[in-house]
Structure formats: structure tokens, C-alpha cells
């Protein structure tokens with residue numbers, strides 16, 4: 001029997017969800033005109049023959065079924081107000097269905113395979129909610145005249161343009177279009193939301209010009225020749241870069257070739273800088289991967305360090321980018337044969353690597369297809385990942401000291417960039433004022449109207465720009481500034497309260513501040529601190545020694561040392577004397593400076609504490625309340641910890657002691673692998689919730705109440721992150737622990753969203769001694785949603801049996817309805 005639940009409107013709901021139905025049950029059809037609301041989600045329906053008998057149906061939920069042909073019979077449901085058809089396999093919707101659904105207000109068609117919408121969808125004039133995300137739509141014209149739409153979602157489709165009519169005089173209050181290859185308006189405008197898009201269209205001239213910009217990133221190991229390539233290409237002839245002149249952080253510059261603007265981002269190759277790279281590696285980029293051919297050994301390690309590490313990172317972070325492999329130092333190879341052999345080695349390995357990636361995704365998809373209705377979300381995600389094709393262009397070996405070779409490379413780059421198959425989104429349509437504002441900012445800098453360091457108060461900048469653009473108001477100017485921030489021309493972190501008032505119109509300055517702290521030769525820099533500098537912060541020489549020791553042994557850097565280093569950089573290299581500005585950036589004993597706020601915002605480091613004994617009074621985490629640190633505070637944050645520089649896990653292991661079978665334990669597996677810096681950032685984000693924590697190289701332990709939680713990066717062939725909890729005595733303890741794990745998983749999930757090419761799945765290991773079996777989670781992402789928490793694993797048994805016959809209590813394997 002279906003359950004009949006009352007709802008707020010007094011309508012009875014026929015609940016047939018999760019019953020593995022393949023056809024509509026007779027008992028439902030017999031209800032005929034009595035059925036008002038029917039829930040058929042999570043079944044195996046391919047068709048819904050007979051549905052038109054439910055003539056008074058107002059709400060129909062067909063989420064997560066196996067429907068591929070849109071059921072035309074729905075046409076008969078003339079009273080229908082709400083229709084859920086998301087997470088099926090629908091490719092097309094025929095004409096002549098929607099005109100009959102005149103009362104439809106809510107339509108959810110997300111996560112299907114729709115390529116096109118029927119023209120007559122515009123007949124549903126009462127529609128206020130429409131969700132078309134995760135489809136393959138190229139065009140939204142059929143919906144422009146839906147004048148009552150309030151919420152519209154079209155994320156992750158194939159849209160290149162949005163129709164401006166959609167935004168004129170519309171009642172839209174929510175619109176999301178992330179994950180489309182948009183040119184008009186560009187994705188960076190859409191990322192700002194509805195207001196930005198409306199403002200963009202209001203400013204866009206009828207004959208607006210298309211502009212062509214390429215963000216070019218030079219990546220590769222240290223000394224590969226990135227700076228040499230970057231500078232030589234800019235000059236059009238070989239430029240020699242001295243070893244002492246190596247890149248620290250990132251260098252940014254701009255060139256114009258034949259009307260195409262190239263932004264050159266030269267990334268430093270030393271590992272210390274990798275943790276800040278993710279901030280600056282952005283979508284739709286052109287990557288020049290420099291590989292030093294003379295030092296390249298044709299073995300696994302060399303391929304990994306010089307090539308695959310970088311390609312995999314790009315595949316994870318920006319899977320839609322284009323990579324050009326450039327082999328440098330050809331003149332230092334023995335002969336042409338050596339160059340050709342190395343080129344062949346790299347080309348073959350890269351090809352195999354990309355194929356392997358596709359095969360792994362394919363295999364995973366096949367596994368999931370055993371139960372498509374349960375795994376629909378995951379299958380869809382895999383299919384989306386398989387659609388990303390990182391383009392790796394043919395390998396070019398060059399001698400960076402030779403004129404002819406630089407010329408050849410230059411010609412090749414220009415040719416590739418103009419190839420629309422390789423760069424389909426090169427052209428973007430922008431209102432003229434966007435460019436004018438950008439040029440004006442450069443002009444203000446050149447005319448010294450803005451100080452050389454480029455930090456300018458938001459109000460001052462707006463005032464200066466308004467003097468030049470009488471027609472633009474503050475709001476429009478702010479939107480343009482945010483767009484310029486998103487494309488990396490300026491930096492304005494509006495969402496960080498400490499930084500919202502300052503605009504950094506010279507990003508290179510900000511990066512140079514990053515590198516005062518995140519650098520390969522930090523110990524040397526600490527050693528250079530003079531007595532006078534120490535005195536300025538009331539510090540002693542003996543403290544400097546301690547800073548160096550703490551940094552080397554505990555990867556923690558004193559806040560006082562940070563202040564001294566940053567102040568020195570500002571005063572010496574940028575001749576800044578404005579004490580107020582220095583204090584704002586550097587901070588004081590009482591107030592954190594803007595630089596630290598930024599580093600924390602990007603999860604580069606976290607405030608650290610003295611490691612005190614396990615605190616049984618650690619505040620418990622309660623998802624309904626704001627988390628507050630334990631009282632009395634166990635620490636005064638006086639240093640910053642850089643987790644990825646830590647060298648061992650001893651302390652964490654000692655605090656955690658050993659695992660036991662009554663612990664909670666889940667593994668989050670990553671395909672193709674755990675991105676560089678992922679664990680580091682997860683630890684930072686998680687530890688900011690709990691006062692007592694201990695961190696090691698790839699492990700971290702934290703406390704909530706009297707329970708201990710472990711986060712661990714592991715690899716037993718497949719890379720995974722383990723989340724565990726111990727000290728659980730009662731079922732209530734277990735429920736509480738799952739809530740904390742849910743919070744950790746939420747953080748993990750928001751991080752994952754920053755790596756577009758990443759796939760994860762979650763399992764609970766069996767834990768019986770010697771057993772390697774596990775219990776697979778199907779719905780973990782749903783569990784993270786507020787509404788999903790109550791549905792998770794509803795009705796499962798008290799015990800689960802693994803494939804080897806071991807039994808384990810369900811509540812130790814899955815979070816059984818946390819708030820039930």
C-alpha cells in the first residue's frame with residue numbers, strides 16, 4: 001500500500017517513491033480523479049501509461065526514473081501545476097504537450113539529455129519555476145516570452161548566448177547559468193548573477209564589437225624555461241633570463257598580437273608556490289607547458305614531474321583548457337635523435353594518459369549502470385566529465401636562445417589561437433564601456449592618479465571613474481569592476497569584509513605580497529631580518545631563531561615575523577611610506593592585516609595554537625547553531641600554520657591511537673586523483689570549525705565534544721580521503737558524529753566544486769579483520785542537502801552484511817536519518 005500523507009494544502013499525497021516500479025500500479029490508476037498529488041520518484045519507470053486517468057492531478061513527481069521518451073500522455077493532465085521530471089534520460093519533448101498544461105507553474109527538467117526545447121513551451125504562461133540545468137541545450141529562445149518566470153536555472157548546458165529579451169521587463173528574481181560556454185554575455189559576467197546580466201544587456205550597444213582575449217599561463221617545473229619563453233614571446237626574440245632572476249610567485253604581463261589580447265601569467269616552478277596556483281589558474285585558459293628536454297630522462301619519474309603532474313592538475317581544475325607542450329633546451333641535447341626520442345616518449349605517454357582517463361570514467365559508468373535509478377546522479381556526473389576534452393596540442397621542441405625558434409613558436413601560437421575548433425570561445429561580446437573602464441584604470445595608473453602599488457580605496461576609484469564616465473552610475477561601475485576582477489585584470493575581494501573597501505588594480509602587487517610569505521627561500525628571508533626590524537615589532541634576536549626553528553619543524557610562521565617580512569617588502573621594494581596603508585596590509589597585534597585575511601581566504605594557511613592536551617570540554621558542533629570556539633579559549637592565535645609543509649604524522653597518530661571496529665569510518669575515493677593541495681585546504685576549512693586539532697603531513701585530528709575525528713589522505717592503489725570518528729558509546733553519540741561528518745563532507749563538497757574535472761564516490765569499509773569489502777553509498781551528495789538529510793537510507797535494516805559475510809551495524813556504516 002502506498003502511504004497517504006497529508007500536506008500543508010490539505011491535499012492527500014499518494015507516495016509510491018522508491019518501490020522499484022516498472023509500470024504504474026493499478027491501485028494508483030484506480031484512484032482516477034481522486035489523486036491530486038503523486039510521488040513516483042526513485043522507481044524504474046520507462047513509461048507511465050495510464051497516467052491520464054488521474055484527471056485532477058495537480059502534482060506529479062517522476063524524479064529519478066528511467067524515462068527516455070517524454071510521455072505524451074501527460075498532455076491529459078490539464079490540472080497539473082507541478083511536474084518533476086528531473087534525473088531521467090529525456091532527449092526531446094515533442095510539440096503539442098505544453099499547450100494543454102496551461103496551469104503548470106513549476107517544471108523541473110534538470111539532469112536529462114535535452115538538446116532542444118519545444119517552441120510551444122511558451123504557452124505555459126503561469127510558469128514561475130523552470131529548472132533546465134544539466135542538459136545539452138544550445139538555445140533558450142522558446143522560453144523568452146514566459147513573462148511570469150521567477151526562478152530559472154540553466155546551469156551546465158551548451159549555451160553560447162543568452163537571449164536579451166529574457167532579461168528585459170522580466171519578473172525573474174533568480175537565474176543561474178554557470179557551466180555554459182558563454183560568449184554573450186561572457187561567463188564572467190553571468191557569474192555575477194541576474195543583476196550583472198541585466199546591467200550588461202542594458203549597456204550593450206546594438207552593434208557591439210567582439211573582443212578577443214586569451215589568458216596564457218606558463219607552467220612547468222622549476223628552471224624549465226617558462227620565464228624565458230614568456231619574455232621571448234613578448235619581445236619577439238630570445239631574451240636571456242638569469243638564474244638569479246627566477247620567478248617568485250607569478251608574473252603577469254599583456255601583449256597585443258593582431259588584435260588579440262594575450263595576458264601572460266608566468267607561474268613560478270618551485271613546489272612551495274603550488275598551493276597558491278589554484279587561486280590563479282582559471283577556466284578556458286591556454287597553457288604553455290615548458291619541459292626542459294636536456295634534463296628529461298625517459299622514465300616514469302621524469303614524465304610524472306615534468307609532464308603528467310601538470311596535465312592532471314589541469315584536467316582536474318580546468319578540463320576545458322588547451323595545452324601546448326614546448327620542449328626547451330633543445331640546444332643542450334646531444335643531437336636530433338635524442339630530441340626526437342624524447343618527443344616521442346612524451347607524446348606517447350600523454351596520449352596513453354588521456355586515453356586511460358577516458359577508459360576509467362567509462363568503466364566507472366558501466367559499474368554504476370547496474371542500477372541506473374539509484375546511481376542516476378553519479379552516472380550523469382561521469383558523462384559530464386567524459387565530455388570535457390582537455391586539448392593537448394602537438395609537442396614543439398625549441399631552443400629558446402635561437403631567433404628562428406621563437407619566431408616559429410610565435411607563428412604557431414597565433415595560428416592555433418585563431419582555430420575556432422580549438423578556441424571556440426575566443427570572441428566575446430562586451431559593451432564598449434567595459435573596455436573603456438579597463439583602459440581608464442590603466443590610464444589612471446600611468447598618470448600617477450593611482451599610487452604605483454595600485455591599492456586604491458573603492459570609493460575613491462569609483463569617484464575617479466565617474467568623472468570619466470558621466471553616464472555610468474555607481475552600481476554599473478561596481479559590476480564592471482567585479483567583471484574585471486573575475487577576468488583577473490584587477491582584484492577586488494568584495495566578499496571578504498576586511499578587504500571589501502580596497503581595490504587592487506595591479507594584481508601583480510598582490511601576488512608579490514603573497515610571495516613575501518609563500519616562498520622557497522623563506523628561511524633565508526627570516527635570517528635576513530635585522531635587529532632594527534626586530535625592534536620595530538618589539539621582538540628579540542632569540543625570537544627570530546625560534547621563528548626559524550618553528551617554521552622548519554612545525555611549518556608554523558609567527559605573525560610577528562609575517563608583519564616584519566611584509567612591511568619590509570612594502571617599504572623597500574614599493575617605497576610605500578603611508579603608515580596607515582602599511583598597517584592595513586600588515587596588520588597589528590590586535591588586528592589581522594589584509595594580507596593574512598587573503599591567505600586564509602584562499603586556504604593557504606590557518607591560525608595556529610599551542611598544542612594542549614586533548615580537551616574533553618571542546619565545544620560540540622551543533623549544525624543548527626553557529627559554532628563557537630571552546631571556552632576558555634585554548635589558544636591565542638599567534639602564528640600561521642602551513643599544513644602542506646609539515647613533515648610527519650607522529651603527533652596525530654599518538655592522539656588518535658589505534659582504529660577499532662566500533663569507529664565510524666568512510667572513504668571518499670577520487671577519480672582520477674586527489675588534486676594537489678586538496679587535502680591541505682580541506683584540513684584548513686575543517687579546522688576552522690573546531691578549537692582543538694592536531695595536524696600532520698597528511699593526517700589531521702579534531703575534537704567535537706568528547707569525540708575524536710580523523711581526516712587522512714590515503715592511497716592503497718586508489719587515492720582516497722578517510723574520515724573517521726571514535727569514542728562512540730550510544731546511538732545518540734553516533735547520530736551526533738554523523739552530523740559532524742556531514743559538515744566535513746559539505747566542506748569537501750564545496751572544495752570539489754572548484755575542481756571541475758573531479759569525480760568522487762563514498763564507501764564505508766567493512767572493518768572486519770582482513771576484510772577488504774565495503775558498503776557503497778549512493779546518495780551522499782543528496783545527504784548533504786538540507787532537504788536530503790531526512791531521506792537518507794530511509795528504512796534500511798539494522799545490520800548490513802558485506803560480500804564476505806561479515807555483519808556490521810547499519811548506523812556505523814550509514815547516517816540513518818540523522819534527525820529522525
Ligand SMILES: Nc1nc2c(ncn2[C@@H]2O[C@H](COP(=O)(O)OP(=O)(O)OP(=O)(O)O)[C@@H](O)[C@H]2O)c(=O)[nH]1
Nearest residue numbers: 222223224225226227228241246247269329399400
Ligand atoms: N641553452 C638554453 N638555455 C635555456 C633555454 N631555455 C631556458 N634556458 C635557461 O634556463 C634557465 C632557466 O630558465 P627560466 O626561464 O628562468 O626558467 P623558469 O621555468 O622560469 O624557472 P622558475 O622561475 O624557477 O620557475 C635560464 O638560465 C635560461 O636562460 C634553452 O632553450 N636553451
